[in-house]
Amino acid sequence: MRLRRLVLAALLASSPSGVACRRRTESTKPPEPTASAVTSESASAKRLDARIGDLVEVAAGAPVASAPGGSATAKVVSSPALVIGLGGDGHRRLLLADGVSGWTPAPLRVVSSTRVRPSTSLELDRFPPGDARRKDPDEKSTVVLPAHAVANVAGASFERDAPSDRALRLDQAPFLEQPNLLLQLGPTSTGFVHGLTFDLEWTAPPSVDLAQLGSVRGIVRRPFLGPFAAAALAIAPRAGDTTHVVVDTTKDFDVFRALPAPAHKWTSLETLVVDPTANAPAIASLAVVGDGGAFALVFVGKGKSESVVLPRADIGSPWVTRAEMADLDGDGLAEWLVELVDRTSHGLTTRLLIVSGTSLQSGLSGAVLRLGGEPGEGDPTERYAWYVDGRQLFVARDRDTRAACQSVSMAKSGPMLDSTPRLVSIKTFIDAAPARSDASNATDGRQALPIDVSGKPRWTTGRCFRRAAEAAAWAAQVGGRVL
DSSP: OOOOOOOGGGGGOOOTTTOSSOOOSSOOOOOOOOOOOSOOOOGGGOOSSOOTTEEEEEOTTOEEESSTTOOEEEEOOSBOEEEEEEOGGGOEEEEETTSOEEEEOSOEEEEEEEEEOOSSOEEEESSOTTOGGGGOTTSOOEEEEOTTOOBEEEEEEEOSSOOOOOHHHHHTOGGGTGGGEEEEEESSSOEEEETTSOOEEEOOOSSOOTTOOTTOBEEEOTTSOGGGHHHHHHTSOOTTOEEEEEEOOSSSSEEEEEEEOOOOOOOEEEEEEEOTTOOTTSOOEEEEEESSSOEEEEEEETTEEEEEEEOOOSSSOOEEEEEEEEOSSSSSSOEEEEEEEEEETTEEEEEEEEEOTTHHHHOOOEEEEEEEEEOOTTOOOBOEEEEEETTEEEEEESSOSSOSEEEEEEETTEEEEEEOOEEEEEEEESSHHHHHHHHHHOSSOOEEEEEEETTEEEEEEEEEESSHHHHHHHHHHHTOEEO
């Protein structure tokens, strides 16, 4: 299904009754959308065979493996995808919109050809990772793709020095693996470039409504953001707009506080998250825009938006590492659960933004739950996991002083901790990876959860239950034990 051609002005309706994010009376002309230079392809002319460099659609839930014909290690969540390798028996290697990469035999629909035309010169590694010539002083190790020169994606390679197995990389932040994926460009220039440093050009409508993005879904990162940047920057909060900040508290949840937005010159779209099933007045998408230091999280619906501004940090942050939509209060509008990783000189911290589904009707509401992180300075890592079961949000931490699990419900006043759940453990593992594999291959709803065993950090597969009787019954069913 093609992206729908809609007028950008529909996003910018400025009357107070039509826009929850209020604006001053003076108007500023929004940036002009940049039309792709890639030649359009009619539906009848679209190829059935996907080649390297093609932008494609792949069904949600399609298996993704680390090698052609291998066992699935992940499932497709986001869309679109870029073909970066060809294998036998119809296998294609994909870079998905959320940064996950792997092989799949699933059917693909070619959306468009792509190309790279950077606005500034790109310095590329000339040789693939692991090639000895990269370290040979007699060999020229880099090449330059000049600004506005055109190149095509010709393949990809992984860095040999994979990142250390930090808890956040293993648990909830797959994007941290993606920077090690280098895309090979040619024929204008042959070299390897970091996948998060440029945007692809592909056939797209000149105007995009962020509340109706058709087949785009899930988390979308570079190099797929180009067609959406103008629309996102046009609705970013301007000086004096009503926006929100996160206020730290000593209670279970931090809170949102409304205030006039300070002056920012928003210049980049960093992340886009799309719920393709949303209908008005629900939140349809989240656009994260930046000004070189500060960030704004703009929640968008049909003709309405609400924003949260996060101040400048030491290092580029925050990163949206996961997003789930779930109707926790049963009102028919899904709450947004957005996991953020903040990176500073003091380490990594993670927070879960719980945003009410009614936020575009009566103003942004919800709260923020601190999850864990890597404090630095030799402090032990705070491991965590969270998942939704029905209308309950469960959070597990191995350093939680209150309980092994917490249960969160949504009320009119916002999220609240409502019980001390029991954790059922089935199998225990030293590392997170085998625990996640065991959970993903099971059909009984088990999750990979961090636990403490005699003072040692471990992982278990199991579930959290609000009631002891339910925990005992499920433990007997699956052969687990209630902790």
